[in-house]
Amino acid sequence: MAMTMTEKILARAAGKESVAPGDLVMAKLDLCLGNDVTSGVAIDEFEKAGFDHVFDPEKIVLIPDHFTPNKDIKSAGLVKQMREFAKKHGLVHWYDVGRVGVEHAFLPEQGLVGPGDVVLGADSHTCTYGALGAFATGVGSTDLAGAMATGEAWFRVPETHRFDFEGTLAPYVTGKDIVLFVIGQIGVDGALYKAMEFTGSAIRGLSMDSRFTICNMAIEAGGKSGIIAPDNTTKAYVEGRFRRTPVYYTTDPDAWYEKTYSWKAEEVPLLVAKPHLPSNIQPAAELDSVRIDQVVIGSCTNGRIEDLRQAAEILRGRKVSKDVRCIVIPATQVVWKQAMEEGLFDVFLEAEAAVSAPTCGPCLGGHMGVLAKGERAVSTTNRNFVGRMGDPGSEVYLAGPYVAAASAVAGHIATPDQIGGPAPGTSDFGGGRRQS
Numbered sequence: 001m002a003m004t005m006t007e008k009i010l011a012r013a014a015g016k017e018s019v020a021p022g023d024l025v026m027a028k029l030d031l032c033l034g035n036d037v038t039s040g041v042a043i044d045e046f047e048k049a050g051f052d053h054v055f056d057p058e059k060i061v062l063i064p065d066h067f068t069p070n071k072d073i074k075s076a077g078l079v080k081q082m083r084e085f086a087k088k089h090g091l092v093h094w095y096d097v098g099r100v101g102v103e104h105a106f107l108p109e110q111g112l113v114g115p116g117d118v119v120l121g122a123d124s125h126t127c128t129y130g131a132l133g134a135f136a137t138g139v140g141s142t143d144l145a146g147a148m149a150t151g152e153a154w155f156r157v158p159e160t161h162r163f164d165f166e167g168t169l170a171p172y173v174t175g176k177d178i179v180l181f182v183i184g185q186i187g188v189d190g191a192l193y194k195a196m197e198f199t200g201s202a203i204r205g206l207s208m209d210s211r212f213t214i215c216n217m218a219i220e221a222g223g224k225s226g227i228i229a230p231d232n233t234t235k236a237y238v239e240g241r242f243r244r245t246p247v248y249y250t251t252d253p254d255a256w257y258e259k260t261y262s263w264k265a266e267e268v269p270l271l272v273a274k275p276h277l278p279s280n281i282q283p284a285a286e287l288d289s290v291r292i293d294q295v296v297i298g299s300c301t302n303g304r305i306e307d308l309r310q311a312a313e314i315l316r317g318r319k320v321s322k323d324v325r326c327i328v329i330p331a332t333q334v335v336w337k338q339a340m341e342e343g344l345f346d347v348f349l350e351a352e353a354a355v356s357a358p359t360c361g362p363c364l365g366g367h368m369g370v371l372a373k374g375e376r377a378v379s380t381t382n383r384n385f386v387g388r389m390g391d392p393g394s395e396v397y398l399a400g401p402y403v404a405a406a407s408a409v410a411g412h413i414a415t416p417d418q419i420g421g422p423a424p425g426t427s428d429f430g431g432g433r434r435q436s
Helices: 005-013 039-048 072-086 104-108 124-132 140-152 175-186 208-216 230-239 305-315 333-341 346-350 399-410
Strands: 024-028 029-036 059-065 118-121 135-138 152-155 160-166 195-199 225-228 259-264 269-274 282-285 295-296 325-328 376-378 394-400
Touching: 005 024, 005 118, 005 135, 005 195, 005 376, 029 039, 029 104, 029 140, 029 282, 029 399, 059 104, 072 195, 104 124, 104 208, 104 325, 104 333, 118 124, 124 135, 124 225, 135 195, 135 225, 140 152, 140 160, 160 346, 175 259, 175 269, 175 346, 195 208, 208 225, 208 230, 208 305, 230 259, 295 399, 305 325, 305 333, 305 346, 305 399, 325 399, 376 399
Parallel strands: 029 059, 029 118, 118 135, 160 195, 160 259, 195 225, 295 325, 295 376, 376 394
Antiparallel strands: 024 152, 269 282, 269 394
């Protein structure tokens, strides 16, 4: 029976030779994840149910990243609860400030997730790991409680939708623009409970960082998961990093797709998602009349080293507009150190941007950049719902690092070309394409 790679992964985890869309399966989990927003309820439910041990202390990861470094007494209490639970149950993968990072950048970087895995996380952007060829999906905190106790979860095998991009991307266009394009085409519920499989020469030409961005935002189209077939780029990222043996699945040539979408990569412009939906897209070049107050470059969507390099490419030799606050947030300690050693921090500081410790912070209106009523931000994050980054009267415009950095300089939404492109002598990092 021909299967997609998502179906193959779930069949393996369920101990079956094959599965088909609509089947209900009980799958063994390779990893469970909780953060400081979701773990508290999961721990409460775990203890309320009378569980006295976890299924495997090496397969549960607790990451305090949303409100850390602790922003207030309540967030400190949540992290304390996680810390005590991790100690009580001997969890191997508990990470605190100074060792932690934004979860969906941190787990792949540390080799905790990899190809062929089934990963369940109490965070909707757990779908990020599909970029490695894994089935990864977000669940509620009570589901996490059961998973921590049993190591299993039931799934309805999702139908797969294929999104094919052939050709060469235009300058500065990255994975962020591709996924915003898709969401704009199909809507925020256009792939509801579907496995979103991204294919084509343009996808194969992307770096791992850009692929993580695409799969990260599958949930913004309603997707159950996002996934990209492993290739040499994936293997180069995984080898020497992944702590278990990777299993590389690909889709059979005659596998069934419920829907297939095909576009030319050249059709994808630099995009911005306007308030208050990720699907409300418009070319960035058409929005230069939109004045802004803040720019955020970071998050689980665009806080990796490539994202910071792209921002630095535009900011080098320039100043952030006096009317704009620009906040740069490396997603992990490793990214932070690498950016510092590459001189990117010098670029950001000379441009008069602020650099933060790793945190989700402003993405969810937590801290480190909350918006006041009437303020607008361009952000490389993943959601722009009403009140997402602060006051319900504020606005968030989603974009990639190139547009975010150019907008910080211009004081309004802008593309790199509208401010004259990179400063002389600045390296071109290839718009998120695969790097050697």
